[in-house]
Amino acid sequence: MDELNHPSVPITTDDIPDELPILPIVDTNLFPKMVLPLVLIQKEAINLIDDAMSGNRMLGLLLSKRSDIDSRHTADDLCRIGTVAVILKMSKMEDEKAQLLIQGLNRFKVVEFLENRGYMHAGIAVLKSRNNERNKENRALMTNIVEQYEKIVALSPGLPAEIGQMVKTLQEPSALADMVASTINAPVNEKQKVLELIDVNRRLKKVTRMVNDQLDILEMGSKIQNQVREDMDKRQREYYLRQQLKTIKEELGETDQESVEIREYRTLIRDNPMPEEATKEAQRELERLAKMHPSSSEYVVSSTYLDWLTSLPWNEYTENRLDIARARKILDQDHYGLEKPKKRILEFLAVRKLKKDSKGPILCFAGPPGTGKTSLGQSIARALGREFVRIALGGVRDEAEIRGHRRTYVGAMPGRIIQHLRTAGKKNPVFMLDEIDKVSSSYHGDPSSALLEVLDPEQNQNFVDHYLDVPFDLSDVMFLTTANVLHTIPPPLRDRMEVLELTGYTQEEKLKIATRYIIPKQREANGINSGQIKITPGAVKQIISGYTRESGLRNLERQIGAICRGVAAKIAEDQVENLTIGRKEVPEYLGPIQNMPDMATRIKTPGVAVGLAWTPVGGEVLFVEAVAMKGGKGLTLTGQLGDIMKESASTALSFIRSNADRLAVDDTFFDTHDIHIHVPEGSIPKDGPSAGVTMLTTLASLLTKRKVKSRLAMTGEITLRGEVLPVGGIKDKVIAAHRAGIRSLILPLWNKKDMEDVPEHIKSTMTFYFTDKMKDVIKTALE
Numbered sequence: 001m002d003e004l005n006h007p008s009v010p011i012t013t014d015d016i017p018d019e020l021p022i023l024p025i026v027d028t029n030l031f032p033k034m035v036l037p038l039v040l041i042q043k044e045a046i047n048l049i050d051d052a053m054s055g056n057r058m059l060g061l062l063l064s065k066r067s068d069i070d071s072r073h074t075a076d077d078l079c080r081i082g083t084v085a086v087i088l089k090m091s092k093m094e095d096e097k098a099q100l101l102i103q104g105l106n107r108f109k110v111v112e113f114l115e116n117r118g119y120m121h122a123g124i125a126v127l128k129s130r131n132n133e134r135n136k137e138n139r140a141l142m143t144n145i146v147e148q149y150e151k152i153v154a155l156s157p158g159l160p161a162e163i164g165q166m167v168k169t170l171q172e173p174s175a176l177a178d179m180v181a182s183t184i185n186a187p188v189n190e191k192q193k194v195l196e197l198i199d200v201n202r203r204l205k206k207v208t209r210m211v212n213d214q215l216d217i218l219e220m221g222s223k224i225q226n227q228v229r230e231d232m233d234k235r236q237r238e239y240y241l242r243q244q245l246k247t248i249k250e251e252l253g254e255t256d257q258e259s260v261e262i263r264e265y266r267t268l269i270r271d272n273p274m275p276e277e278a279t280k281e282a283q284r285e286l287e288r289l290a291k292m293h294p295s296s297s298e299y300v301v302s303s304t305y306l307d308w309l310t311s312l313p314w315n316e317y318t319e320n321r322l323d324i325a326r327a328r329k330i331l332d333q334d335h336y337g338l339e340k341p342k343k344r345i346l347e348f349l350a351v352r353k354l355k356k357d358s359k360g361p362i363l364c365f366a367g368p369p370g371t372g373k374t375s376l377g378q379s380i381a382r383a384l385g386r387e388f389v390r391i392a393l394g395g396v397r398d399e400a401e402i403r404g405h406r407r408t409y410v411g412a413m414p415g416r417i418i419q420h421l422r423t424a425g426k427k428n429p430v431f432m433l434d435e436i437d438k439v440s441s442s443y444h445g446d447p448s449s450a451l452l453e454v455l456d457p458e459q460n461q462n463f464v465d466h467y468l469d470v471p472f473d474l475s476d477v478m479f480l481t482t483a484n485v486l487h488t489i490p491p492p493l494r495d496r497m498e499v500l501e502l503t504g505y506t507q508e509e510k511l512k513i514a515t516r517y518i519i520p521k522q523r524e525a526n527g528i529n530s531g532q533i534k535i536t537p538g539a540v541k542q543i544i545s546g547y548t549r550e551s552g553l554r555n556l557e558r559q560i561g562a563i564c565r566g567v568a569a570k571i572a573e574d575q576v577e578n579l580t581i582g583r584k585e586v587p588e589y590l591g592p593i594q595n596m597p598d599m600a601t602r603i604k605t606p607g608v609a610v611g612l613a614w615t616p617v618g619g620e621v622l623f624v625e626a627v628a629m630k631g632g633k634g635l636t637l638t639g640q641l642g643d644i645m646k647e648s649a650s651t652a653l654s655f656i657r658s659n660a661d662r663l664a665v666d667d668t669f670f671d672t673h674d675i676h677i678h679v680p681e682g683s684i685p686k687d688g689p690s691a692g693v694t695m696l697t698t699l700a701s702l703l704t705k706r707k708v709k710s711r712l713a714m715t716g717e718i719t720l721r722g723e724v725l726p727v728g729g730i731k732d733k734v735i736a737a738h739r740a741g742i743r744s745l746i747l748p749l750w751n752k753k754d755m756e757d758v759p760e761h762i763k764s765t766m767t768f769y770f771t772d773k774m775k776d777v778i779k780t781a782l783e
Contacts, residue, residue: 016084016105020060021048022113022120024073029191030061030083030104031178038100044072046098048119049090057087060108060124063192075113075120081196084108084126107195129174131200138173141204148211149180155218159183177203186210220251239293261303262290268310275314278470282309305407308414309468313427317476318386320428322353327383334379335372336516337509340757341365341500345380362455364436364481364494367502368732370552373482374434376502380480381430389420389429393447394438402450404467414467417454417474428476436493437483448490455479455496503731504551504619506759507544507739514540518557526564533567534580535560542583546593549739551619551732563589607702609781610713611694612737612745613686614729619736621713622691623680624698631674639679642687649677651718652696655774656703659722663778665703675699690727692718693746696774697781706782713737714746714781722774726750731757738762745769746777 023045030036040046052059062082064073089101107127114121131138146167153164163183170176181194190210197203224244269282285302292299327349331342348363365373374390381388396402404415413419421429433455439448453459460474481497483489505513519535540560548555563581566589570576579585587593611622635653637646653675660667677695679686693716701708715733717725726748735758737745743765749772755763769780 015056016058016108016124016126017056018125019114019121019123020058020084020108021052022060022062022078022082022110022122023048024064024078024120025061026064026067027188029063029182029188029195030085030102031182031191031195032083032104032106033175033178034182035088035101035103036085038102040098040100041096043096044119046092046096049087049098049100051119052087053090058105059085059087059102060110060122061085061102061104062110063188063195073120078110078120079192079196080110081127082108082110083195084124107198127198129200129203130198132172132174134171134173138201138204141201141208142173142176145176145180145204145208145211148208148215149184152184152211152215152218155215155222156185173200173204177207180211181207184210184214186214216251217248220248224248261294262286265289265303265306265310268306272310273315274309275471275473278309278314278468281470282306285309301407305467308418308422309470312418312422312468312472313425314472316426317428318384318426320352321383321385322349323383324350324353327380330383331376331379334375334382336513337505338372338376338502341376341502344500345376349380349383361498362457362479362481362496364483364497364499365502366483366486366499368504368551369484370550370554371502371504372553373502374432377430377432377480377482380478384430384478386478387424387426387429388432389424390432390434391416391420392434394435395440396438396447397440399447399450400466402447402454404465406466407469412467414465415450417463418465418468418472421472421477427473428478430478430480433479433481435483436481437485437488448493452492452496455481455493503757504735505553506735506762507541508759508761510544510553510556511537511540513553514544514556514560518553518560522557522561522564525561526568528564528568528571532571532578533564534578535563536580536582538583539581539586542586542593543590545739546586547590551735559590604707606705606707607698609694609698609701609708610742611691612713612715612733613688613690614727614732619729619732619734621736621740621742622686622694624677624691624694625680626675626677626698626702628669628673628675628702630672632672634674636674636676637678638676639681640685641679642685644689645679645687645691648689648692648718649695651720652692652699654720655696655718655722656699658720659775662775663700663704669703675702688727689717689725690715690729692716693724693748693774693777697777700778701782704782708781709744709783711741711743712746712781713740713742713744714777716746716748716751716777718774724748724772724774724777730754734758734762734766738766743767746771746780748772 025038028036040049048059060082061084062078062080064077065079066073066077083104084106085102085104087100087102091099093099107129108124109127111123111125114123149167150164153159153161167176167179170179177194177200181191194203194206194210197206221244224247265282265286269279269286274282285306289299289302289306292302324346328342328346331345335342345363348361365376367373377390378388400415402415402417404418405412417431420431421427433451436448436451439451441448453463454474457475460477462471463474464471486494486499515537519540520530523529523533543559544556547559550556563586567576567579567581570579581589607626607628609624611624613620613622635650637649641649656663656665657670677698679691693714696718697708697714700706715727715730717727719725730747730751731754734745734755744767746769749770752770755768771777771780
């Protein structure tokens with residue numbers, strides 16, 4: 001290691017030349033008369049030192065405005081006032097580094113930077129301090145600085161006590177200011193301002209402010225330390241350090257360094273434009289979060305709330321593709337039949353296309369299970385190119401499922417509406433509320449009441465979830481609902497929806513749907529192809545009539561799936577390579593036929609009639625039987641009949657008794673006989689007014705001893721005045737009658753308009769009698 005020492009002859013201010021090599025320094029200052037050690041690693045700086053050592057050993061130090069040490073500094077990066085320094089000692093290390101010990105001589109100002117000589121060089125002017133003589137003002141400033149500095153030395157372990165004594169001995173104002181500014185802990189740019197002050201009084205005032213700030217920081221730190229030390233233990237150490245840092249920076253007015261999570265939330269709030277009210281709430285919650293300790297439970301609650309608030313699609317939309325021809329094609333691809341619902345859906349979409357801001361009604365698909373209600377919603381979403389969201393409302397009993405829980409509760413969450421919107425990631429999805437008829441209320445509240453706001457286009461633009469507690473605009477969401485029955489939906493909620501009824505499928509429709517959709521789907525699901533299995537139309541009809549008497553298609557799909565599984569098992573065991581399933585092969589896979597082949601043939605004696613009923617799963621054929629026995633004027637009703645059905649039986653009997661002469665019934669018969677009316681399948685509850693006509697026909701048949709015509713069924717409500725009133729579910733009832741082998745139907749006259757919905761191929765194979773008088777019913781029905 002080469003080492004060179006300074007000469008014994010001291011260098012004075014008069015020896016400073018007009019030109020000096022310039023050495024940029026970073027993150028440090030050198031004041032006149034102060035000594036500073038430096039380590040140089042840049043080749044350019046080492047060359048500069050070598051030239052200085054071969055000459056007068058003097059160089060100029062200028063503070064760089066940039067803090068990166070390794071990069072090359074230009075003239076624009078440097079301050080214009082610095083310190084002339086003399087090299088006291090220089091040594092070179094083996095790793096091409098140079099260590100210096102330099103001493104400041106005087107302030108200087110750069111006049112101009114000269115032509116490059118391999119390192120920076122400048123013409124300079126030496127600056128002399130003004131007002132350096134002692135007077136009252138600067139003596140007072142010096143006394144105050146010395147007193148405050150002694151306190152700083154006492155509170156700073158890094159400053160030796162001797163330096164406080166040395167400061168007391170300084171009589172020159174300029175030297176005192178420079179020494180104190182050089183040794184206290186202050187920012188480099190503040191010290192540079194002291195270096196640039198030529199007027200000594202101004203310099204003393206600046207140093208006084210720096211000393212006071214440093215003393216305040218040290219005293220505050222000491223105060224915090226004394227307060228926390230009293231009850232600090234091992235678990236509190238980290239908390240103490242954080243609180244100390246936080247309090248110091250609050251007193252300094254500095255912004256605390258934000259955690260990564262806080263910065264992320266701040267970025268999310270900035271980059272995800274939200275409504276003004278939501279933005280204010282997010283910023284307020286973020287400020288609260290920034291003041292919390294990450295280990296506190298409230299921190300988790302606030303961060304979870306911000307997660308929800310910043311991840312919702314406040315302004316994320318899916319562009320509509322309202323092509324009516326394309327929508328028609330998609331609906332026809334996905335669903336066979338259902339002409340009336342599909343026509344209404346296309347009208348609905350057409351209005352949306354022509355009037356962009358149209359709110360439109362809320363469509364409710366009502367009908368038996370398995371008729372395609374949910375899949376219609378998926379088709380609408382596909383036609384529009386929107387996201388599809390489905391919520392199953394069956395069994396929902398808590399209002400918070402819709403509106404969310406308030407954040408005061410442990411484990412609070414938003415309601416299902418907001419949850420699924422975040423999952424969809426768009427503000428305008430197709431939103432299906434499935435099984436809205438099965439929502440029930442409890443002591444937790446009434447979910448159907450909460451849905452009133454959701455499904456009202458005039459209100460849902462300001463929907464407030466209890467968890468978010470800020471409005472969210474739902475007006476762009478296309479809401480659809482499904483229901484099996486309508487009478488369980490509260491009237492105010494039903495009033496907000498337009499009902500599209502999906503009735504059951506006929507056998508011909510089921511056959512086509514099975515051929516086009518169900519069989520290919522089940523083949524794929526069970527790993528076999530069209531060459532390995534073929535199910536004939538006759539086999540499908542056998543499954544429909546013998547195993548699945550239903551309005552929908554779910555049981556049909558299950559039975560076809562069972563056949564496909566059976567064939568797949570045989571193919572997997574190498575028993576066969578392919579199979580054709582006909583009528584004869586169906587029982588091998590599904591067992592014996594489960595449904596009675598022709599229920600209409602059960603009418604063999606007087607006192608039996610066939611009625612039609614509507615249930616949530618579609619139309620059903622209903623038998624009513626009556627017998628008379630010796631007794632005392634009693635009427636017995638069995639078969640789990642509801643109150644309305646019992647009243648229909650009483651009404652029918654009263655009509656017959658009041659018209660006994662016209663019907664050729666003996667008046668004394670009722671005084672000596674009991675009548676028993678029974679509806680088979682007694683384990684199934686039955687109710688409704690539409691069995692009135694069947695009750696009347698059964699009693700008339702019994703009392704007149706005339707059988708009801710073969711393959712005849714009927715439905716309708718009756719009155720004591722002898723009128724037949726209309727009933728509902730005509731299409732489902734007619735399809736059920738056709739399925740059971742009925743060929744003639746007696747229907748109320750007012751229901752003639754409902755025959756438009758009945759398929760033509762069914763109407764062409766059946767005879768319909770429309771009447772509004774009970775006497776005509778008896779005349780038509782009895783042999």
